[in-house]
Amino acid sequence: MSATASPHTSLLHLPHRPFGPRRPRLTRLRCLASLAPASSGASPENEDHLIQTLCAHGRLARAAALLQGLPAPTQRTYESLLLAAARAGDTALAAAVHRRLEADPVFCSDPFLSTRLIDAYAALSALPAARQVFDEAPVKNIFVWNAMLKALALADHGEEALACLSDMGRLGVPIDSYSYAHGLKACIAASALHTPASARVREMHAHAIRRGYGLHTHVATTLIDCYAKLGMVSFAEHVFTSMPDRNLVSWSAMIGCYAKNERPGDAIQIFQEMMASDADLVPNSITIVSVLHACAGVNALGQGKVLHAYILRRGFDSLVSVLNALMAMYMKCGCLEIGRYIFNWIGRRRNVVSWNSLISGYGMHGFGRESIQVFEEMIEEGISPSIITFISVLGACSHAGLVEQGKKLFESMVEYNVTPHAEHYACMVDLLGRAGRLVEAVELIQSMRIQPSPQVWGSLLGACRIHGHVEYAEMACSHLFDLEPRNAGNYVLLADIYARAKLQNQVDVLKELLEEHALEKVPGYSWIEVKKKLYSFGSVDNKIPQLEELQALIGEFVTQMKNEGYVPDTRSVLYDIEEEEKERILLGHSEKLAVAFGLINTGSGEVIRITKNLRLCEDCHSVTKFISKFTDREIVVRDVNRFHHFRDGVCSCRDYW
């Protein structure tokens, strides 16, 4: 574990500034209350005003009682009550106002109040009631239609929302930018096998272009978000670059698009472009959270620290969401202790996300017992664990090989009213499988009441690779090839298992399958950040800086290691080639190049931090252990699953990963 960066000390001293709407002063309420007690013959104007003030203070029972006696409530009074009911989650009050409205000759057909009623019912998750208001509304203007559309789209009733939109078209209701924005969300929510969401979004995009809304700021921003969610990054980029007016939200959506789609480097770059393009574009907390997420994604600690300073300067450290993201960034960049420090600093404001971050932080660094301890502290504090809490703590047990503790936690889930999802089973199969308890892992899969997800079978396959179990690997693949036929990784893993079992014929069959279906293995990449600049290394990349120098250095280490009895572990090289050639391929693995680059370009006391997009291979693991001892350098490698802290020839994972 390491913590070379020291957090800004003013983190401790900045005052906590609560955010949120200001409430009216209570003295005004008391004043009004004394003016117009419910029992006296106060004027209706005053009572109207009093109800509104009571609503603003959340005193809904009294406001509702007053409404009963009021002969002619104003539009504003109805609105206040509906907004307050939605805010307080009081469905009964919304229904009471609804009944009163129906009997009101002045407002019973007011479209403004129909809109508010639909909004309120939607916020209260009372969709049938919202639908009823809509169906019975005598006057349906564009606001009423859009409110219904929004209610359906946000409640994930995609098909119904799209039907609503086509009704609008059929009845000649003009479709505006709001309709498009909600309609696009509905496309994502509407999942149908025969019509994929991507086709629907593209169709609605084309429709918006035809009606002149394609470049409207809000519509285009929603388009970026939709394409981001569908993984269609180039479509999002196209919309973004064609927009005539981009505001902070448009930029943030594009940053989020890259961050969500595993292109954190681009997310950071576009954030920097935004900062350079217009002084009026001032990032807000949402922008910051997205960029922190991206920094965490590429292990860009230097960039993350720049953001940390920015957060302190602008007072964003009063927001728990920002601090949670900051803490996660530090832990994902290898600085577990700073993460813990920020968690402590959040103090009593911490929420379930803060706890989950810390639990998974310990887990990914291999500190299973600490992770469980944090989980127990969380329970003691009365926080209800979520689905993610259990994924985090079970994952931690898996990384540390804590089988019995993991089983106990898994069984305890029902006590906390958390139903095991496929993800939890995947963690358990991983935990049992890694520990070599493959039979138990298979029995667990067979006992599942829900359909095993690809992750569940993938965990089993991974375990089979570690323990060389061909039969179960074939079983896992018979499901995986069905569930995700285009995932080359599964074919490669099985080929690897066959190769280790010396079943070269089977390896060749799989390679042919890969070629036949034009499936490509995800190439291995490693990153390193030196002086706040990211350098990436691919094993098939010719544009690597200082390549010859790096190769020479790695060669020297390997020669030295061979003198001490090291034999290169060429099992990860699947090609049927000479052993010598396999060794040459191993020398070019991206993580070795990145480590060598770090050795040459950083100061002698500095920790070398590498990120790898795949699992660390056995040979690189051995070589890195040796380099850490030989050069007396601490090397932290984050692979796709976890952290490896190399120091003095030993890895923190104790060769269990």
Place this chain on the structure above:
DNA sequence: TTAGGGTTAG
């Protein structure tokens, strides 16, 4: 009157 972007896992 309405709207657009974010936090924790594997």
